[in-house]
Amino acid sequence: MDINIEAAFLITEEDFVSMQIARMKIITEKENRVILKIIGIIAAFCGIIAFLYIRGNLYQLISWLLLIAVGLYCLFYYDLINPVITKKQATDRYRFNRREIGSKIFRLDSVNFSFEDEDHKINMPVENIYRLTETSDTLFIFYDMDEFGFIPKRVLDDKQISDMRKFFEEKGKYRNEA
Amino acid sequence: MDAEFSFKSKLNIKEYADGYRIFDLKRGRSAGREWKSTVFFMISMATLFFLLMSGMNIGRMPVCAAVFLISAYMCTHYVYILPRKAKLRGEHIYKSSKMLSKEYVFDVYPDYFIMRNKNESIKRYYSDVSDCIETKNIIVIIGGFEKRFIVISKRNIEKNELEKISRYFKNRMVKQYRRIKDPGSKE
Numbered sequence: 001m002d003i004n005i006e007a008a009f010l011i012t013e014e015d016f017v018s019m020q021i022a023r024m025k026i027i028t029e030k031e032n033r034v035i036l037k038i039i040g041i042i043a044a045f046c047g048i049i050a051f052l053y054i055r056g057n058l059y060q061l062i063s064w065l066l067l068i069a070v071g072l073y074c075l076f077y078y079d080l081i082n083p084v085i086t087k088k089q090a091t092d093r094y095r096f097n098r099r100e101i102g103s104k105i106f107r108l109d110s111v112n113f114s115f116e117d118e119d120h121k122i123n124m125p126v127e128n129i130y131r132l133t134e135t136s137d138t139l140f141i142f143y144d145m146d147e148f149g150f151i152p153k154r155v156l157d158d159k160q161i162s163d164m165r166k167f168f169e170e171k172g173k174y175r176n177e178a
Numbered sequence: 179m180d181a182e183f184s185f186k187s188k189l190n191i192k193e194y195a196d197g198y199r200i201f202d203l204k205r206g207r208s209a210g211r212e213w214k215s216t217v218f219f220m221i222s223m224a225t226l227f228f229l230l231m232s233g234m235n236i237g238r239m240p241v242c243a244a245v246f247l248i249s250a251y252m253c254t255h256y257v258y259i260l261p262r263k264a265k266l267r268g269e270h271i272y273k274s275s276k277m278l279s280k281e282y283v284f285d286v287y288p289d290y291f292i293m294r295n296k297n298e299s300i301k302r303y304y305s306d307v308s309d310c311i312e313t314k315n316i317i318v319i320i321g322g323f324e325k326r327f328i329v330i331s332k333r334n335i336e337k338n339e340l341e342k343i344s345r346y347f348k349n350r351m352v353k354q355y356r357r358i359k360d361p362g363s364k365e
Contacts, residue, residue, distance in 0.1 A: 063241040097306075097323040119301040120324040128276035144275030145267075147325065 003167045005108045009155040011101050013094050015138075019150050020090035021083050022135040026177050033078045044071025106151055108164065113141070115149040122149070132168035133175045139164065181285035181292075182346070185339060187331045188281040191272045197318045197329030198268025199261060200311055200358075205320055205327075208260040215256035222249035284330065286346060293328060300325055310347050310355045317347065321354075 047067030055061060073081070094101065105116045114123040122143070130142040139161070142148040153161060168174040189197075202208045225246035232239050272278050277298060285292045290303040300322075307321040317330040332340055348355045 063239075067241055101323055117324075121299045122297065124277065124297045130274055143277060144271050146271045147275075 001163075001167050001170055002110050003108060003163050004110075005106070005156070005160050005164065007106045007151065007155045007160075008103060009106075009152065010103045011152070013091065015152040015154075016094045016101065017087050017090040018152070019138050019140075020093075021086050022138050022177070023140070024082060024086050025078075026133055026135070026140070028078065036074050036077060040071045040073070040075030040077075042071070044068050044075060047071055104149075106149070108167075110167075115141070126171075129168075129173060131173045131175055132164060133177055134161075134165065136178045179287065181287055183342065184283055184285045185335055185343060186281055186283050188334065189272075189278055189329055189331045190333070191269055193316050193331045193333070194272045194278055194329055195265045195268035196313070197316050197327065198271065199264045200313075200318045201320055201327040202264035202267075203261065204309055204311070206264070208256070208264055211256040211260060215253050218249045218253040218256065222246050222253060225249065286343075288350075300328070302328065304350045304354075307351055307354050310351045312344060312347075312355070312357045313359070317343070319347075 044067075047064045047070075051061065051064035051068065054064075102118050105114075107114045108126070111126060112123065113126050113129060114121070116122075124143075128143070130144050133140040133142065133148075137153050139151045139153060139156075140148045141150070156164075165174060203211065222245075225242050228242050229235075229239060229246060232242075280295050280297070282293050282295050282298075285294070289305075290301055293300045293302070302319065302322050306323075307319055309318070309320040311318045311320070315332055317332065318327055319330070320327045330343075335343070344357075
């Protein structure tokens with residue numbers, strides 16, 4: 001499939017925060033999320049049953065309430081608590097690194113891929129790309145398991161996003177995390 | 179402006195994995211493991227004390243027993259499991275990359291250095307560096323928005339050149355520079 005996309009854009013604070021939240025979801029293994037939710041449900045359930053039916057002395061009542069609190073924390077950690085923490089850290093990081101976060105130029109064709117800004121230029125064959133991961137508002141181009149460049153979806157039109165999706169699907173290097 | 183000096187670096191898998199582990203312990207997922215493991219150790223000891231006071235009657239204090247087990251596991255996780263996972267992850271990242279095994283040229287300037295080859299070029303100002311950690315085999319430079327850490331292999335650099343590079347980085351990054359014996363020995 002032939003493809004030819006070029007985009008120049010500035011990364012805003014919203015782009016960076018969305019990217020970091022999406023990245024946290026990508027790098028967190030699904031099994032860990034599921035296991036923590038199961039632990040949370042079990043802990044909260046046991047705590048509620050014990051508080052309502054077993055009760056006991058004041059110390060034990062407090063223990064059951066703590067158990068419920070820990071259960072709820074585990075249950076909602078990845079969906080509610082972690083995004084809030086990540087957003088705060090991402091905002092701080094963006095403001096600290098504002099000088100480095102300038103405009104970027106992204107180019108992709110059937111053979112080569114490049115990502116440029118003032119301090120970092122990468123230009124390599126498309127075959128060397130590890131994977132394209134798509135989330136609800138960001139496209140991640142992974143150079144390896146860890147390093148990546150990202151493009152906010154707002155800078156591309158629907159056809160360009162669709163072309164990128166098909167291009168990397170054909171190469172077996174596409175993942176949807178939306 | 180001409181570079182003050184230049185040198186080449188080509189990483190092997192062990193060097194990158196060691197560098198990744200240093201980065202992870204300093205600024206990554208394992209960061210702060212000392213105080214986190216200490217907190218969990220103290221919680222596990224406190225709950226063990228309560229259990230012992232109750233004559234190890236787990237039926238009377240099931241929550242205490244559960245907290246003890248979880249705290250003991252988390253302490254072990256931070257002390258032993260995370261550092262080992264970090265090095266393993268570094269090896270996986272190296273194997274997944276077509277770029278990390280390539281040779282890079284480092285051009286060193288008074289305020290920054292440039293790391294380059296035909297596919298990639300990175301300019302890193304010393305003021306953007308949070309840590310410069312040197313071991314027997316590598317130098318790890320942590321900081322920056324793109325490419326959060328850079329690992330330099332000392333393997334193919336002449337001894338007198340190495341001393342010059344160490345001295346230069348130490349002078350340019352006075353607060354950030356540290357020398358440690360081996361990866362993760364002193365974080």
